[in-house]
Amino acid sequence: MSDRITAADVVKVAKLARLDLTPDEIVRTTAQLDGMLEHFADMDALDLDAVVPMTQPYPLHNVFRDDMVVIGLDHDEVLAAAPRSEDGRFWVPPIIGLDS
Amino acid sequence: MTAVPTSAAAIAAGVRSGSLKAVDVVEAHLARIADREGEIHAFNVVLADRARAGAAAVDAMVAAGGDPGPLAGVPIALKDNMCTRGIPTTCSSKILDGWKPPYDATVVTKLAAAGAIAIGKTNLDEFAMGSSTENSAFGPTRNPHDTSRVPGGSSGGSAAAVAAGFAPVGIGSDTGGSIRQPAALCGVVGAKPTYGYVSRYGLIAFASSLDQIGPFTTTVHDSALLLDVIGGHDPMDSTSIPVAHAPLTGVLDRGVKGLRIGRITDLPAGADPDVTERLEAAFDALREAGARIIDVQVPAFSYGLTAYYLIAPAEASSNLARFDGVRFGLRVDALDTNTMYSATRAAGFGDEVKRRIMLGTYALSAGYYDAYYGRALKVRKLIHDDFARAYQDADVLLTPTSASVAFPFGSKGDNPLAMYLCDVYTIPSNLAGHPGMSVPFGTGADGLPVGVQVLAGTLDEATMFRVGAALERCAPAVTSAVALHGSAS
Amino acid sequence: MSAGARVDPRAEQVLEYGYQLVVGLEVHVELDTATKLFSASANRFGDDPNTNIDPVTLGLPGALPVLNRHAVELAMRIGAALDCTIQPSTFHRKNYFYPDMPKAYQISQYDQPINIDGHLDLPGGKRIGIERAHLEEDTGKSTHVGGSGGRIHGSDHSLIDFNRAGVPLVEIVSRPDLRTADEARQYVNELRAILVAIGASDAKMEEGSMRCDANVSVHQPGTPLGTRCEIKNVNSVRSLGRAIDYEARRQVDLLASGGIVRQETRHWDETDGRTHTLRTKEDADDYRYFLEPDLVPIVPSAEWIQAVRDALPMLPAARRARLSEASGSPAYSEAVMAAIDRGQDAYVLAVGHLGGDIGRALVHVKEAYAEQGPSPTVPAQDLALLTTLEVDGKLTATQAKAVLAEIVAAGGGDAAAIAAAKGFEAMDNSALESVVDQAIAADPEAWVKFCAGEGKAMGALVGAVMKATGGKADGKVVTAVLNQRRAAQP
């Protein structure tokens, strides 16, 4: 283990990603991510200071649609596919720990 | 019942002329499915009744003097990460089990408009994350050439379906090699066009800046035919390239005389001997056909794996956040929303998907962005620029598609990196956004298919297909899995 | 706008113990488009829940965003109206989980916003800097069921409506240049007037199409700025002022008692008139911003930007100045403000061009045209005639009101004819004086009180005169006569 990432980091990331990991999943994930990060260190050999990050393969700009309404999805069909709904809206358990 | 040809082009020609009935075409393929699907498991769902009805409609149209289109009556196996209205679309994940999209992906609409008939939704590594289709929540797909081995992945189901003769055409998606690598391992033709060539609308995203849709076929001509149908600008995809593409079917017999075929001298090592032996044979064949073989360097090529496995998981961690149990799919009940999210996602996602979400979330998180995601984007630029330089000297590049032939189930063990290395030759063209295709070129020592990869520059599909067609013409004859294992029709 | 900004005297005002208030505002406005920012569902307030939905709005697997050109145009218009630099821009993903955020990320402009470095001038002339005005998508709406009064805490469950999800927003971020709650109110009112005038938004705080977060801090003048708290859930201009005053007092008390201000997000509670901790900096989310790979950059051409600037209508400040100049009433008088708010200033000016009296027209319009929009039904010509009769002394203010009432009811009419029909004609003063004397004689008690300076008594006497003259008397003249009579007292 190169200790590039600790179990504490993994717990923090799992919380961010909303993934409920078991204790041994945390241990395994820490070891696996550490192994990967060790491999990814190969790019430390590259001098990237002058390099511009590439985010999209094909350069396009100003791609727009006209501001015209198109009939969307059927209310009933969508609500029927929801895990749980109540008078036309999506039902979720109490929201805590965050703000809107 | 008239003998059903194997190529999509021949089937469509027969159906359009009325000499062949689409219903017979569908029945012949359903028969092969009934015969071998049990051992192959290429499909998450077979759409027998819908296919029969669709075929009858195509025949009726022909009888009425109409033209159903260039894919009239051609059965298609769709990778199960493309939305099909009212038909389950699962990404081979428990989190989407039973979900029926309320809309069709653009490719699905275009295929239907061309007269094609969806015969089933095919198995994949969950959310297209894998290279063996072992990561499917619904069990692996087996390689029709040797059912003790993987078909490759992530589009293993579509590759196996075409190799087993379940459909003349399969549609897959390629983020880091997920069309080309399974095509090579299953002995069929697989093509990934330039990023933006085929619309991604309705393709359930893995990594948005890398995903591209492409065909699996038994011939290079069929591959070109399919791209001519599904390619082109789509206003529903902001990254879709707004140009009309010249038909690729027109360039196939132009030959390779005078073309410059690049050999990457600093290619990552590690390919098995029977793979490198086939690659050398391919170079020789093209030289024979009048092409010039020249050496080029792509120094950053070997850093592709690192850049890819930081960029793709980062985008995936965001793309897969919408699977939260609120609006569709699986929900595990809990007393508050956050607990519901974590429980739902823990139960709904498999190990590899969780691993990549974790890696991607970490790579983007405060304090690590610059060191990982940020640097990976710069490496991506280096790779792009190195290719650009190489394409000044060479028209196309030739590499192995996969470092090995189809490998046995479980042989990559518990180390995820071992599996990631399967994509070392295919990943760089996704990062650069360039087209690439895998063409079968004989077999390895143990009689398993080997594919050769043809890479070209942005929007140079035409040259890539000229070379692909030339390779096909001089490829040694290989007994197809269909012939090998017989068939009901 | 007045460049030589003279500083608002109130800005010098300091809090207890010599602390100075520092406020910056983040205002979100919903753009007045037909469709959403990235999809073709209707952008409409008040529809049945989850009826304006599509794969993009719901964040369904496979859906992709496509940018609404008109939303971009409106954002540019806002930038132009606030004297911003309009520049090439990009979109990022702001990743966080919340039930009303369908994709679990908000598409928002981050380090390359479309508008930067603008300003807005307050009525007093003080110039408030605008840091940025960027495009982003709105969230859905959560309704908290059970618990106390729809509050999120202690609620039994929540219900989500995605009609609002994906509605185009422009977030306008001011520099921390505001120094009093009143300046903050003025800023929001002026911003609102501008947004309405340029047709970018209806900017209704009560309907949520304009939302306001306040960054509040206090410090001793001359020392570095204090730690700021972000105040959310302010739903009217009035509560904005209250929230800022409360928060300022809270911070000053904290510091004065040796405490420290923690950087946090606080929630304004209308019912108890206090702010409450929502999130501290520690448990703030890590949003993992990265460039949205499903969208491409916006690169507006110089021609496009110029066209947007050229197409800008006259802004409220200039219109107020113009009307104030023409009417002689102050730019921020109720009459001028009302005319601008209702867009009736052009109409009032037209009355002037037709020979009418702009000052009188302004008063009448404020009182009688409340129900009318920018183009009142009464022809400007008719109001012009009415005001002319008035200034020529042919009609008293009271009579003119009565005549106008009929004209408005009928959607127009000849003031002279209506006045004649009503038997209106101004009284000559000698006649009026005798009526006044009769009124004094008739109510000696009121007279005594009036002489003692009781306002009520004056009202009684004037009333009596009006009664006796059937409203023909000019109230001002009556008061004048009464004052004469009192002055003439030994």
Ligand SMILES: [Mg+2]
């Ligand atoms: Mg903000």
Ligand SMILES: [Zn+2]
């Ligand atoms: Zn915002």
